[in-house]
Amino acid sequence: MSIFIIGEIGINHNGDIEIAKELIDVAANAGADAVKFQKRTIELVYTKEFLDSPRESPWGSTQREQKEGLEFGLEEYKEIDRYCKEKGIEWFASAWDLDSQDFLHQFNLKYNKIASAMIVYEDLFKAVASEGRHTFISTGMTTEEDITKAVEVFRSANCPFTLMHCISTYPMKDEDANLNSINTLRDKYNCDVGYSGHEVGLAVSYGAAALGITALERHITLDRAMYGSDQSASVEPPGFATLVGAVRKIDEAMGDGKLGYIKKELSIAENLRQHLNWEASEIK
Numbered sequence: 001m002s003i004f005i006i007g008e009i010g011i012n013h014n015g016d017i018e019i020a021k022e023l024i025d026v027a028a029n030a031g032a033d034a035v036k037f038q039k040r041t042i043e044l045v046y047t048k049e050f051l052d053s054p055r056e057s058p059w060g061s062t063q064r065e066q067k068e069g070l071e072f073g074l075e076e077y078k079e080i081d082r083y084c085k086e087k088g089i090e091w092f093a094s095a096w097d098l099d100s101q102d103f104l105h106q107f108n109l110k111y112n113k114i115a116s117a118m119i120v121y122e123d124l125f126k127a128v129a130s131e132g133r134h135t136f137i138s139t140g141m142t143t144e145e146d147i148t149k150a151v152e153v154f155r156s157a158n159c160p161f162t163l164m165h166c167i168s169t170y171p172m173k174d175e176d177a178n179l180n181s182i183n184t185l186r187d188k189y190n191c192d193v194g195y196s197g198h199e200v201g202l203a204v205s206y207g208a209a210a211l212g213i214t215a216l217e218r219h220i221t222l223d224r225a226m227y228g229s230d231q232s233a234s235v236e237p238p239g240f241a242t243l244v245g246a247v248r249k250i251d252e253a254m255g256d257g258k259l260g261y262i263k264k265e266l267s268i269a270e271n272l273r274q275h276l277n278w279e280a281s282e283i284k
Contacts, residue, residue, distance in 0.1 A: 002248070002251050003194075003209060003215060003216050003247055003251045004034070004162075004214060004215040005031075005032045005033050005034075005215075005216050005217075005244055005247060006032065006033065006034045006035070006036050006136070006215065006216065006217040007023070007026065007027030007030070007032045007034070007035045007036070007218065007220045007240065008035075008036045008196075008217050008218060008219040008220065008234075009023045009024070009027075009035050009037055009220060010038045011037075011038055011070045011228060011230065012219065012220065012221045012226070012228055012230055012231060012234060013037075013072075014069075014070065014226065015059070015069045015070050015071070015072070017076050017079055017080075020037075020072075020076070020080060021079075021080075021083050022222060023035065023220055023221070023222065024080070024084060024087055024089065024091075026220055026222070026240060026241075027089060027220060027240070028087040028088065028089045029241070030240050030243075030244040030245075031241075031244045031245070031248070032089065032244055033089070033090060034089060034090035034092060034111065035084065035089060035091050035220075036091070036092055036093060036094065036113060036217065037072070037080070037091065037092075037094075038096065038115070039071075039072075039093045039094070039095050039096065039100040039103060039104060040067070040071060040095075040096040041096075041097045041099045041100050042064070042067045042071065044097040044098075044099060045096050046063070046067065050063055051063050051064035051067065052064060057069065057227070058227060070228075074103075077103075077107065081107050090109075090110055090111065091109070092104075092109045092110065092112060093109075093113065094112075094113035094114065094115040094118070095118075095124065095128075096117070096118060097124070098123060098124060098127055101124065101127055101128060105131070109133065110133060110134065111133055111134050111135065111136065112128045112131060112133045112134070112135040112136070113136045113137075113138070114135060114136070114137045114138065114150070115138055116138040116139065116140030116141050116142065116166050116168045117140075117141065117168070119137065119138065119139065119142050119146055119147070119150055120142070120146055122149070122153075125137075125150055125153055125154075126153055126157075128159075129153050129154045129156075129157035129159040130159075131159070132157070132158070132159050132160075133159070134159075134160045134161065134162070135154065135159060135160070135161045135162075136162050136164050136196075136215060137150055137161055137162065137163050137164060138164040138166040139163055139164060139165055139166050139185070140166035140167055140168030140196070141168045147185075147189070148189075151163070151189050151191070161191065161192075162191070162192040162193065162215050163185050163191060163192070163193050163194070164193075164194045164196040164215065164217060165178075165179070165181050165182050165185060165193060165194070165196070165208070165213075166195070166196040166197075166198075167198065168198070170198050170229065170230060170232065170233040171198055171199055171200045171232050171233035172197070172198040172199045172204075173199070174199055174201070174203065174204050177197075177199065177204045177207075177208075179195075179204065179207050179208055182195060182208060182211045182212075182213060183211065186212075193213060193214065194213045194214055194215030194216060194217065195209075195213050195215070195216055196216075196217040196218075197216075197217070197218050198233040199233070200232070200233070202239060202242065202243050202246070205218060205243060205247070206246060209246075209247045209250040209251060210254070212254065216247060218234075218235050219233055219234035220234055220235055220237070221234035221235070222237065223236065266280055
């Protein structure tokens with residue numbers, strides 16, 4: 001099974017549908033399998049006091065104006081749905097509240113996502129699990145107990161899932177990646193494990209691919225200098241194309257792990273060992 005590669009657009013579209021479509025193009029042209037967005041009902045996710053507090057942004061001087069400026073509504077998501085179908089790429093989104101999950105349900109998406117911040121929101125992940133769609137569950141900012149509870153809920157609902165090893169710093173330092181957690185998650189929960197990265201560069205993602213992940217998610221942006229909290233932890237178009245191409249090659253190169261020589265080695269072995277009266281035995 002090849003690695004399922006997700007271009008995380010998130011809120012890097014900055015509330016502009018044309019930027020969102022450009023980022024969909026970036027992912028599709030690179031050969032990714034899907035793009036992902038984030039959906040929030042800001043009145044449910046944030047307190048009134050927080051929303052009324054000051055924050056300078058391109059949309060105004062309060063947190064409310066900034067959060068509202070980054071949110072897409074029904075018309076934008078209809079266009080995203082149409083455009084992704086045109087480009088032949090899947091899309092889905094991580095909901096941050098129950099209303100947003102209900103909103104996404106109308107698009108009959110193949111996949112769901114539990115963001116790291118929401119893995120402790122039991123009502124939400126129970127609602128997501130009840131839909132039965134394959135769900136990517138990020139494990140940033142979590143304890144083992146948090147992960148175990150989520151796994152139990154999804155297994156009880158018979159909902160397929162992939163745990164996504166994640167460190168929720170933006171950007172993440174390479175030395176904080178703890179990629180060995182991928183093996184720990186796989187061994188403990190006996191499930192598919194992926195990697196959701198927030199690092200600068202590509203090396204850590206290559207390392208994750210070589211550990212046998214089944215899914216890879218990276219934030220994408222048109223320009224890391226653009227406005228936004230996730231832009232600096234994102235990959236620009238040339239880098240994302242390089243990432244997808246290299247991960248596909250790593251995936252192919254992993255092989256089946258069986259010991260023994262391959263058929264392509266046979267003639268070479270016969271030539272180099274001719275003085276030994278050597279004959280081929282079992283070829284894998």
